[in-house]
Amino acid sequence: MQCVAIPLNRAQSNIAEHKGGHIVTLEDPIEFEFKSDKGLIRQRQFGSDFTSFPEALKRILRQDPDIIMIGEMRDLETIAAALTMAETGHLVFATLHTPNAVQTIDRIVDVFPPYQQSQIRTQLSLSLKAIVAQRLIPCRHGGRTAHREVLINNTAVSDIIRDGRTQELTSVIQTGRDAGMCTFQKHAKELYKNDEIDKETYEWTKDL
Incomplete structure (x- = not known):
C-alpha cells in the first residue's frame, strides 16, 4: 500500500x-x-x-x-x-x-482498538510501500509548488513500524536519502537552491 x-x-x-x-x-x-x-x-x-x-x-x-x-x-x-x-x-x-509520514502511520494504527494494533502494525510493516506527504507552498514565480516528505519502506522501517517505534522514523528519513527518502526540510532546501521558492518561504518552512 x-x-x-x-x-x-x-x-x-x-x-x-x-x-x-x-x-x-x-x-x-x-x-x-x-x-x-x-x-x-x-x-x-x-x-x-x-x-x-x-x-x-x-x-x-x-x-x-x-x-x-x-x-x-x-x-x-x-x-x-x-x-x-x-x-x-x-x-x-x-x-x-495527516501532516507527515510518522503521523500517517500512527493514524492508521490508532484507529483500531488496542487489542488489534499489534496485528495492524505487522500488516502495515509488510504491505506498505511508501508514504508521500505533501504541502503546497508559495512559488517564487507565482502560484504554489509542492513541498514533500518521502518515507520508503525498507527493512529498518518495517521493523520500526512492527515494533511500534514510530518516533524513530524521523531520523531514518533524515539519513535515508540513498533509499529515496526526503524530509520536508531537505526538500525545502532543494526548492530554494533551484530558485523555486524565495528565502522568506524557505525560512517559513522551518517552522511548519
Missing part, C-alpha cells in the same frame, strides 16, 4: 499517465475524469456508484484490478479493507489527512 497525503487527482493523473493495467478508483466526489492510453480506468463516485467504501472495496475484487485508488481512508473498516487488498498483491494508493 502506498499512502499519499496529497489530493487523489494529482496521484491519479500521474499513475494514469505512466502505469498500464486496470485501475479502479473510489472517490468522493469525482473531480476530474481521466483517460489512459496504457490501460483502463474505472472511476466510482460515492453516493451514486456506492454508499460504503468497505463494501465497494469488496466488490472491486471481482473486477480483478491491478491498481486501486481510495480517495480518503476515513474509518477503521476502510483502512482494514485497504490493508487486506494490499496483502493480496494489489497496488493500493490511499490518501489521509
Whole structure:
C-alpha cells in the first residue's frame, strides 16, 4: 500500500499517465475524469456508484484490478479493507489527512482498538510501500509548488513500524536519502537552491 497525503487527482493523473493495467478508483466526489492510453480506468463516485467504501472495496475484487485508488481512508473498516487488498498483491494508493509520514502511520494504527494494533502494525510493516506527504507552498514565480516528505519502506522501517517505534522514523528519513527518502526540510532546501521558492518561504518552512 502506498499512502499519499496529497489530493487523489494529482496521484491519479500521474499513475494514469505512466502505469498500464486496470485501475479502479473510489472517490468522493469525482473531480476530474481521466483517460489512459496504457490501460483502463474505472472511476466510482460515492453516493451514486456506492454508499460504503468497505463494501465497494469488496466488490472491486471481482473486477480483478491491478491498481486501486481510495480517495480518503476515513474509518477503521476502510483502512482494514485497504490493508487486506494490499496483502493480496494489489497496488493500493490511499490518501489521509495527516501532516507527515510518522503521523500517517500512527493514524492508521490508532484507529483500531488496542487489542488489534499489534496485528495492524505487522500488516502495515509488510504491505506498505511508501508514504508521500505533501504541502503546497508559495512559488517564487507565482502560484504554489509542492513541498514533500518521502518515507520508503525498507527493512529498518518495517521493523520500526512492527515494533511500534514510530518516533524513530524521523531520523531514518533524515539519513535515508540513498533509499529515496526526503524530509520536508531537505526538500525545502532543494526548492530554494533551484530558485523555486524565495528565502522568506524557505525560512517559513522551518517552522511548519
